[in-house]
Amino acid sequence: MSEQQDVVVRYRADAPEAEGPLTLGQDNMIRCLRHDEPSHMNKQATWTVPPAADLPLALAALRTLAERHAALRTVFPGPADRQPERQRVRAEGEFTVTLLALAEDEDPGRVAERFCWDGRRQAFDLAEEFPLRFALLTRNDVPVLVAVVICHAQLDGVATGLLFQEWLTLAAGGTLPAPTAPTPIEVAEQEQSHSGQRRTRAALRHWEHILADQPSAVFADDRIGPNDTLLPTLGVRSTAGAEALARAAARTGASNSAVLLACYAALAAHRADRGTVVMAALSANRHRPGLAEHIGTLAQDALLAVDTDCPDLDTLIGRTQAQALSGYWHATFDAERIWQLIEDVAHRRGSRFARHVVVNDLSATVPDSVAAARPEPPTEPDLAWYPAEPTPTRLMLNIWRTTGCLEFTLHTHPDVLDREETELFAHALLGLLDLAGRRAVRLGLDGELAELTGLPVARRDKARWQQVGTNWIDLDAVADLVRTALGARDVEVHWQDEELTAVVDTGGTVRTPEEAHSAVMAALPGHDTAMAPQRYVLNGGTGSGRP
Known part of the structure; x- marks a missing residue:
């Protein structure tokens, strides 16, 4: 079992603190982060270590990455339950590197995978946290692998790959020219x-x-169910x-x-x-x-x-x-x-x-x-x-x-x-x-x-599948959707005269096609083989028409 020690790395950039609007990419990814599970949105990577790297050189290389790139020093002020409107670039700060000392028989890849999976399941604090969680795996005090958990709000896959290339140079004792690509704030200004x-x-x-x-x-066929x-x-x-x-x-x-x-x-x-x-x-x-x-x-x-x-x-x-x-x-x-x-x-x-x-x-x-x-x-x-x-x-x-x-x-x-x-x-x-x-x-x-x-081709039972516009629709799936959305037991769905009609007895709880359509649309996500009817006939015709 690997032994663990946390090391705090402090950085100080030459550039002053700055603040500006979000980029469209940041705004998009933060919305996704707030909506989806952290294990889905957080990313992971493993970085190989150059043969020349010792522990001080490896830690110095990670510090240099933070000082070179504004995105790594960027936070998004504001409450966690609201979409932020601004980004702030820090001039100085700190991050933690977890040192994992491997036992002689431990596989570095398995240890790195375990660290990354644990880290991916924890949401990043966008207002405060450094966007990379590092583990430096060592054997006999020599670095052998870097495990990285990445916050998608600050870095995408290509950017992470670019950082990896810089890491290889810096950890080998090399130097890099100053970055020439625009910073996130400069990208935001161009977008606006x-x-x-x-x-x-x-x-x-x-x-x-x-x-x-x-x-x-x-995909719309007899095999498709919940996603x-x-x-x-x-x-x-x-x-x-x-x-x-x-x-x-x-x-x-x-x-x-x-x-x-x-x-x-x-x-x-x-x-x-x-x-x-x-x-x-x-x-x-x-x-x-x-x-x-x-x-x-x-x-x-x-x-x-x-x-x-x-x-x-x-x-x-x-x-x-x-x-x-x-x-x-x-x-x-x-x-x-x-x-x-x-x-x-x-x-x-x-x-x-x-x-x-x-x-x-x-x-x-x-x-x-x-x-x-x-x-x-x-x-x-x-x-x-x-x-x-x-x-x-x-x-x-x-x-x-x-x-x-x-x-x-x-x-x-x-x-x-x-x-x-x-x-x-x-x-x-x-x-x-x-x-x-x-x-x-x-x-x-x-x-x-x-x-x-030799692949199977979509199979659609002609009795219950219809093409409505450019969509293939399962009429039974439409009936199930309407039944679930409206709490109705008696539902009949017809495709006739180029119109998708649902005849529904809701017991009077839903009185108008507009009410029915709103409820069906709210229940639609996940029902990929269904669609909302184009016409509703409710409660024996007391409410009838197109929404």
């Missing part, structure tokens, strides 16, 4: 400028177009996959990211039996000019609607690249206005946006030196299952590395892909990359995906 506000208005229009017109839920947030995780490593990806990118003239996204979208569409896949791409704002090296949190979703109804994968790759660029450009937004837009569109459509398909390209967060030092996969491809992660979606692709060895993880909800099907999906993704590196791959009804994948 006239050009920045034009951009946020354009983002709102982009989101409204997709939310109002595209499918609210990608549990603990999803199994499959890790995949393949050197052949990296070679195939490089060939496909060179042959099509697209980026590695666009090729991977197109293959992912094609397979998701095949499983869902959909012509359009709406997906969220996380941390998309690194594409903004001058922000590639920004230390802060820019984590806001890009919303993409990828039309997969095309003759071949080459066409889909081109479409996906264009959609990704548009989504990234419109990924800087006012989170409060976006959430209000989601609510307003849901009320109008009677269906709520379900974040079913997610992609997160984290390949920029892993330094090349670290990636190159990883051992070759023991098998081709190498597949490994990891503990379930809290992931509020149905299908998520995390991309960790694309050159030398393709590395990604898949988080899959069992209603969409069970473990065997998840492995089929991984093999299909690699197989599709291999074909794309050599030639165009046929899609559509006479395409090659069915034979290539």
Whole structure:
């Protein structure tokens, strides 16, 4: 059992204390932190230690990181139960490093994982706390690994990766040039400028177009039930996959990211039996000019609607690249206005946006030196299952590395892909990359995906599934939703004359369609295969009409 000791590290920056408005990314992430479980929103990382590092040098390197970067010295004043409006950058302060002395037979990776999991479950005090919780693991007083718990309000994945690269240099005794990327306060000032506000208005229009017109839920079939947030995780490593990806990118003239996204979208569409896949791409704002090296949190979703109804994968790759660029450009937004837009569109459509398909390209967060030092996969491809992660979606692709060895993880909800099907999906993704590196791959009804994948396709009982606009709806699920929302035993749901109607006996407790619709909409979250009726007939017709 490792022995523990806490060391307090004090820092003093050259820059004076400063205060300013929140960035849009900070505002967005703080809202998420206040809404979701800490174990979901807090992040973790393990940093390797350069051979030359001793304990004083390691502690000095961590101090230097705090003094270099305003984001690490940033707090958000105000009560914990309110959304803050300002950020404050401290000129000096302190943080704690937990020293964990390993026993001879202890695995550093397991000890680091335990520290991070314990730390992730504890919410950060945004008004006071340093945004990184460090544990420095030592053996015989020599540092061997750093475990880090990260507050998402101050740092996103790319920023954490940039800090890791700086740590490697500083802990080896090296020096770094002064940072040149804008500070969070400077980013906030740009976002509040006239050009920045034009951009946020354009983002709102982009989101409204997709939310109002595209499918609210990608996966809609007999298997889909409530959305549990603990999803199994499959890790995949393949050197052949990296070679195939490089060939496909060179042959099509697209980026590695666009090729991977197109293959992912094609397979998701095949499983869902959909012509359009709406997906969220996380941390998309690194594409903004001058922000590639920004230390802060820019984590806001890009919303993409990828039309997969095309003759071949080459066409889909081109479409996906264009959609990704548009989504990234419109990924800087006012989170409060976006959430209000989601609510307003849901009320109008009677269906709520379900974040079913997610992609997160984290390949920029892993330094090349670290990636190159990883051992070759023991098998081709190498597949490994990891503990379930809290992931509020149905299908998520995390991309960790694309050159030398393709590395990604898949988080899959069992209603969409069970473990065997998840492995089929991984093999299909690699197989599709291999074909794309050599030639165009046929899609559509006479395409090659069915034979290539072996994946199940959505099954919808024709008697109870109906297409309402762009949404597939289970009429039994609608009846269950109305029954639950209105406390009614007698509910009949009909799709007739292009109108979804619910005939409900509430015993007189709900008298108007407006009351009924409000109650049904309040109960709608989590009912991904249902929608609110477009017309209500209440209590034998005493209350009837459209809400």
